[in-house]
Amino acid sequence: MGPQVTESEVEGTLEYIDIAADEGAELVAGGDQPEGERFGDGYYVEPTVFADVERDMRIAQEEVFGPVLAVIPVSDYEEAIDVCNDVEYGLAASLVSNDHSEINRFERDVEAGVVKINEATTGLELHVPFGGFKDSSSETWREQGDAGLDFYTISKTIYENY
Numbered sequence: 001m002g003p004q005v006t007e008s009e010v011e012g013t014l015e016y017i018d019i020a021a022d023e024g025a026e027l028v029a030g031g032d033q034p035e036g037e038r039f040g041d042g043y044y045v046e047p048t049v050f051a052d053v054e055r056d057m058r059i060a061q062e063e064v065f066g067p068v069l070a071v072i073p074v075s076d077y078e079e080a081i082d083v084c085n086d087v088e089y090g091l092a093a094s095l096v097s098n099d100h101s102e103i104n105r106f107e108r109d110v111e112a113g114v115v116k117i118n119e120a121t122t123g124l125e126l127h128v129p130f131g132g133f134k135d136s137s138s139e140t141w142r143e144q145g146d147a148g149l150d151f152y153t154i155s156k157t158i159y160e161n162y
Helices: 007-022 077-085 100-109 145-151
Strands: 026-029 048-051 068-070 092-095 114-117
Touching: 007 026, 007 048, 007 068, 077 100, 092 100, 100 114
Parallel strands: 048 068, 092 114
Antiparallel strands: 026 048
């Protein structure tokens, strides 16, 4: 796990960890800054996992841009999609499955700008658009790829007659 970008990002991530614990989520792993000489020159937070997360907890409702995972038990596909979509954000979502029918349903049903199948939500190809749904990126444009170039490009049409 690499470092976060700034000290304030670490502080924000650690604040979310404290909030999750205060709201009753069970800390299963991590939850602090790693110690040791190799972590002295960066902004590190241990990979952190919370279990027994309720869907209305802040850690389940807000985007934590740090190495924090919230495990929310669900009983079936419909409840899983409901939990996924019952947030104000929709940057990325992932499904692990070998059932192609379920994969196709997930790709259609989940409200996220980046959907990955059998992969982590992190890591993106630079040549494809990147952005989310709802309050993740405002649904107005996409960074990266042709969409990003189009957004940052102003076209000029010139007619020249000799």
